[in-house]
Amino acid sequence: ETGVTQSPTHLIKTRGQQVTLRCSSQSGHNTVSWYQQALGQGPQFIFQYYREEENGRGNFPPRFSGLQFPNYSSELNVNALELDDSALYLCASSPSGRSTGELFFGEGSRLTVL
Amino acid sequence: GENVEQHPSTLSVQEGDSAVIKCTYSDSASNYFPWYKQELGKRPQLIIDIRSNVGEKKDQRIAVTLNKTAKHFSLHITETQPEDSAVYFCAASRQAGNMLTFGGGTRLMVKP
Numbered sequence: 001e002t003g004v005t006q007s008p009t010h011l012i013k014t015r016g017q018q019v020t021l022r023c024s025s026q027s028g029h030n031t032v033s034w035y036q037q038a039l040g041q042g043p044q045f046i047f048q049y050y051r052e053e054e055n056g057r058g059n060f061p062p063r064f065s066g067l068q069f070p071n072y073s074s075e076l077n078v079n080a081l082e083l084d085d086s087a088l089y090l091c092a093s094s095p096s097g098r099s100t101g102e103l104f105f106g107e108g109s110r111l112t113v114l
Numbered sequence: 115g116e117n118v119e120q121h122p123s124t125l126s127v128q129e130g131d132s133a134v135i136k137c138t139y140s141d142s143a144s145n146y147f148p149w150y151k152q153e154l155g156k157r158p159q160l161i162i163d164i165r166s167n168v169g170e171k172k173d174q175r176i177a178v179t180l181n182k183t184a185k186h187f188s189l190h191i192t193e194t195q196p197e198d199s200a201v202y203f204c205a206a207s208r209q210a211g212n213m214l215t216f217g218g219g220t221r222l223m224v225k226p
Contacts (some may be wrong), residue, residue: 004157031211042120042203042216043158056213059115090157094211101146101210105157 004106006091012112013081021076021109023091031095032074033103034066037088049074078111086113115142118206120217127194128185135159135220137204144206147187148214153200161202162189162198165210194224 005024014020025032031050035043045058049068063079072093078085088110092103117140127133139147145166151157164171164178164187171178175194180187191198201221205214 033213035214035216040219042118042205042218043214045213048213059215101148101163102160103148103158103211103214105159107157109161 004087004091004093004104005067005111006089006106008109009107010110010112012114014114015081015083017081017113018077018079019081019111021078021089021091023076023093023106025072025073025074025091026104029093029095029104030059030072031093032068032072033092034074034076035090035092037090037108038059039091043090046076083113083114086111116144116206116215118121118204118215118217120220124157124221124223125152126223126225129194129196131194131225133189133191133194133198135189135202135204135222135226136186137188137197137206137217138184139206139215140185140205141208141215142185143208146207146210147178149189150180150203150216151173151200151203152219154201159205160177165211196211196224196226198222199224 010093032044033043033048050067050091065077088108090108096109120137148163151161152158177190201219204217207214
């Protein structure tokens with residue numbers, strides 16, 4: 001069974017640029033959520049996708065957007081990057097929209113905005 | 115929205131001692147409370163969770179207690195071992211697996 005994989009693992013961008021982060025969910029999981037983890041802090045919920053539809057969103061501006069594909073993989077797009085967007089972006093998958101509860105996290109994509 | 119506070123932010127114990135981490139939450143509708151362990155440079159991993167219809171849950175050396183009236187829950191680790199050293203996060207949500215609100219984390223250091 002393949003776990004959650006994310007790419008790229010590290011990337012550096014400059015202010016104002018755009019970035020796309022990718023996530024492949026664990027086999028059999030149709031729900032994907034994205035979290036932002038700033039250094040030394042707990043993960044913050046960005047949004048969740050279930051069967052290609054966004055079904056929950058945290059307190060993030062519209063320049064944070066996402067997609068889920070028919071194979072349940074997902075993308076996180078961030079436009080007009082700001083310095084405060086520097087963080088570890090974690091993708092997590094779970095078996096269904098109303099699951100047992102456990103989220104299976106990927107290793108994350110570490111974004112640095114200069 | 116939900117707000118989860120976690121204390122202490124750092125905790126140092128001697129190997130074999132017990133460790134307790136406490137969290138409070140604000141949303142009375144929250145009914146799912148997981149605990150995740152994150153080792154340095156690794157992904158968060160679920161270690162135990164509890165739902166609001168249960169007051170306590172144990173899994174070997176780990177236990178979690180929940181007080182819904184007071185809106186707080188705690189993680190207890192007994193007989194700590196060096197491999198327990200990590201950052202622990204509590205979280206809360208209205209629905210299991212959905213829109214978790216995490217606490218700020220506790221860095222646990224177990225000294226051999």
